[in-house]
Amino acid sequence: xxxxxxxxxxxxxxxxxxxxxxxxxxxxxxxxxxxxxxxxxxxxxxxxxxxxxxxxxxxxxxxxxxxxxxxxxxxxxxxxxxxxxxxxxxxxxxxxxxxxxxxxxxxxxxxxxxxxxxxxxxxxxxxxxxxxxxxxxxxxxxxxxxxxxxxxxxxxxxxxxxxxxxxxxxxxxxxxxxxxxxxxxxxxxxxxxxxxxxxxxxxxxxxxxxxxxxxxxxxxxxxxxxxxxxxxxxxxxxxxxxxxxxxxxxxxxxxxxxxxxxxxxxxxxxxxxxxxxxxxxxxxx
Amino acid sequence: xxxxxxxxxxxxxxxxxxxxxxxxxxxxxxxxxxxxxxxxxxxxxxxxxxxxxxxxxxxxxxxxxxxxxxxxxxxxxxxxxxxxxxxxxxxxxxxxxxxxxxxxxxxxxxxxxxxxxxxxxxxxxxxxxxxxxxxxxxxxxxxxxxxxxxxxxxxxxxxxxxxxxxxxxxxxxxxxxxxxxxxxxxxxxxxxxxxxxxxxxxxxxxxxxxxxxxxx
Numbered sequence: 233x234x235x236x237x238x239x240x241x242x243x244x245x246x247x248x249x250x251x252x253x254x255x256x257x258x259x260x261x262x263x264x265x266x267x268x269x270x271x272x273x274x275x276x277x278x279x280x281x282x283x284x285x286x287x288x289x290x291x292x293x294x295x296x297x298x299x300x301x302x303x304x305x306x307x308x309x310x311x312x313x314x315x316x317x318x319x320x321x322x323x324x325x326x327x328x329x330x331x332x333x334x335x336x337x338x339x340x341x342x343x344x345x346x347x348x349x350x351x352x353x354x355x356x357x358x359x360x361x362x363x364x365x366x367x368x369x370x371x372x373x374x375x376x377x378x379x380x381x382x383x384x385x386x387x388x389x390x391x392x393x394x395x396x397x398x399x400x401x402x403x404x405x406x407x408x409x410x411x412x413x414x415x416x417x418x419x420x421x422x423x424x425x426x427x428x429x430x431x432x433x434x435x436x437x438x439x440x441x442x443x444x445x446x447x448x449x450x451x452x453x454x455x456x457x458x459x460x461x462x463x464x465x466x467x468x469x470x471x472x473x474x475x476x477x478x479x480x481x482x483x484x485x486x487x488x489x490x491x492x493x494x495x496x497x498x499x500x501x502x503x504x505x506x507x508x509x510x511x512x513x514x515x516x517x
Numbered sequence: 518x519x520x521x522x523x524x525x526x527x528x529x530x531x532x533x534x535x536x537x538x539x540x541x542x543x544x545x546x547x548x549x550x551x552x553x554x555x556x557x558x559x560x561x562x563x564x565x566x567x568x569x570x571x572x573x574x575x576x577x578x579x580x581x582x583x584x585x586x587x588x589x590x591x592x593x594x595x596x597x598x599x600x601x602x603x604x605x606x607x608x609x610x611x612x613x614x615x616x617x618x619x620x621x622x623x624x625x626x627x628x629x630x631x632x633x634x635x636x637x638x639x640x641x642x643x644x645x646x647x648x649x650x651x652x653x654x655x656x657x658x659x660x661x662x663x664x665x666x667x668x669x670x671x672x673x674x675x676x677x678x679x680x681x682x683x684x685x686x687x688x689x690x691x692x693x694x695x696x697x698x699x700x701x702x703x704x705x706x707x708x709x710x711x712x713x714x715x716x717x718x719x720x721x722x723x724x725x726x727x728x729x730x731x732x733x
Contacts, residue, residue: 340704393709397571398553401687401700402546469684469701476700 237377237419240384241427247330250428251323253278254316261312271312272304275319284322284512291508293353314365320430321349321369324376325514333382335389341379342514343506345372347464348457350502350509355456355463358494367453370437371460372513373430377421377438381409388412404478406442418442444484455484460498467499467506530564533632541566551689554592556717559621561589561628562692569689571702572645573710574657575717576618576664576680579642579690579697580625580673582634588692589629593621594660596718617721618663626671641668642697643678644688649707657681685710 256274260266276282282303289300289310300306307315325342332338349371356367382389395408409416422439433450437457440447447454458481465477472495474480485491526543529550536552539560544551550566556575560568568590570577581588595614630636643664646657661680668675677697679686684701691697702710 335708336705337708340707344703344705390709393706397687397702397706397709398542400544400546400551400569400689401702401706402544405705465703468703471701 234414235385237415237423240380240420241423243384244331244380244424245427248327251320251327253281253323254319257312257316257319261316268304268307268312271315272302272307275303275307275315281319281322285318288318288322288509288512291512292505293509310365314363317363317365317369321372322513324372328376328379331379331383333379333389334386335382335393336378339514341375342372343510344464344468345375346506346510346513347467347502348372348374348460350505351463351467351498352457352460354498354501355460355488355490355494358490359452359456359488362453362456366431366433367437367456367460370434370453370457371464373421373425373434374438374441374457374461375417375421376424377417377419380420380424381413381417385413404442416442444481444487451487455481455487456490458484459488459490459495463495463499464502466495467502470503472496472499530562530566533561533563533628535628536560536562547689547691549691554590556592556594556714557621557721559589559591559625559628561587561625561632563587563632565691565693567689567691569687571706571710571713572686572688573647573649573707573714574645574655574660575714576643576645576660577688577690578622578625578664578668579644579688579692580629581640581692581695582629582638583640583695584635584638585633586693587629587632587634588640588690588695589625590688590690590692591621591625593618594656594714594718595663596722597656615663618660618667622664622667622671639673640695641673641675642690642695643668643675643680644686644697644699646680647685648681648683649685650711651683 253275257271260271260274275285285306286300289306296309300309310318329338349368352367352371353364356362356364392405392408392412395411396403396405406416406418418439418441422435425435425438433453436447436450437454440454441457441461444451444455444458462477462480466472469476529541532539539552539554539558541550541552544567547567552560552566552568554560554568554570570590570592575592575594577590577592579590595618646661648655648657679699685706687700687702689698
């Protein structure tokens with residue numbers, strides 16, 4: 233029996249849900265009658281999220297000159313739509329703790345995601361008309377389909393990774409997935425993002441980061457995540473040699489208008505920042 | 518997938534006797550056949566082909582006769598003992614553990630000499646012994662200490678090594694030229710590699726090495 237990417241996502245419907253704090257903030261932001269005070273009140277309903285939000289607002293991610301000590305001030309300074317991105321980013325690891333697997337530790341999985349998020353944020357600041365917080369979230373979520381595959385199809389996932397190693401790590405993981413499963417983690421992640429009604433920017437970055445030519449509405453952001461993913465891999469194994477990581481699609485440079493000089497500073501920044509913020513974004517008990 | 522006539526690959530060279538079972542495949546990037554060895558295996562060749570493996574806390578020694586270009590790679594580790602110090606293998610009471618390392622090293626060296634290699638021409642490179650699982654005792658260190666000491670006692674000089682650290686490694690060795698490509702692997706592969714090494718350790722515990730190997 234063959235399974236499709238959407239079957240898998242149907243399967244896990246009840247196991248993972250969008251974070252409550254994200255849903256509350258999202259509802260208020262969509263509501264034209266809402267106020268900053270109302271959004272701050274929604275944030276404050278989740279004490280652990282509130283504490284972490286204030287720590288993030290005061291971290292190196294935002295170089296605000298003065299310290300931010302109230303939720304209202306944090307919401308005002310960060311901005312409501314950026315707050316929505318942050319709420320999703322800061323709670324998503326917890327949502328996925330319901331999908332354990334034997335293949336990769338959650339710590340290692342989210343560290344790669346966080347490195348990609350940080351690199352994406354860095355690149356977004358180099359580009360015009362690009363929201364660094366939205367791109368941070370896209371980076372954090374780009375591989376979520378992997379967790380679904382590892383949890384639902386563990387035996388096939390083992391075969392996928394063995395094929396990659398047998399190929400001397402030259403066969404990309406997504407190609408090995410297509411060979412073994414008929415679809416890859418970007419298909420599964422994209423399907424999940426659609427089902428969750430996430431913003432189209434996130435849907436496209438997740439679904440097309442390995443095949444950027446197929447992005448319809450957000451080609452620049454998708455290409456940016458494609459680059460950030462490779463930078464995250466470089467940061468993880470601490471290398472600047474392009475031979476050590478998958479090739480960046482040359483088209484991604486054209487679409488984003490970035491050039492290869494951005495790689496090293498983005499990688500170094502991500503390596504430093506990940507140490508500070510890992511605890512703020514990873515699974516909170 | 519249809520094979521285009523332009524991509525016709527040369528016929529696979531014959532393996533040396535005793536190595537026919539080792540899985541080999543054409544590697545398009547390096548344009549040569551590549552033999553894939555798993556924990557506990559080794560491979561020696563006279564051909565212009567490569568040998569590759571993935572390493573967690575295990576060690577691979579890459580040895581060749583640098584004049585004749587005959588050489589190969591092994592892949593081993595010492596089973597755990599009750600002693601935990603990095604130099605615990607020095608104790609006589611754990612010679613049973615180092616026997617697996619001696620066995621792997623002697624087999625590789627003997628096979629090279631048996632096929633015409635000269636001891637004085639041997640060139641040695643050593644890889645692996647990473648600490649890929651943060652919550653485990655550092656068994657990699659013990660493997661590194663063993664192989665360094667073994668080579669010292671045998672009077673074989675190491676010309677290159679990349680050992681320790683926290684990364685799993687992909688090692689590709691070309692015995693004909695002595696070239697090695699070591700690639701750090703992302704943590705996505707950690708558990709796959711750790712579980713291959715774990716089943717190897719369990720298999721050698723269940724089936725102890727008997728007798729000694731004579732060195733030429």
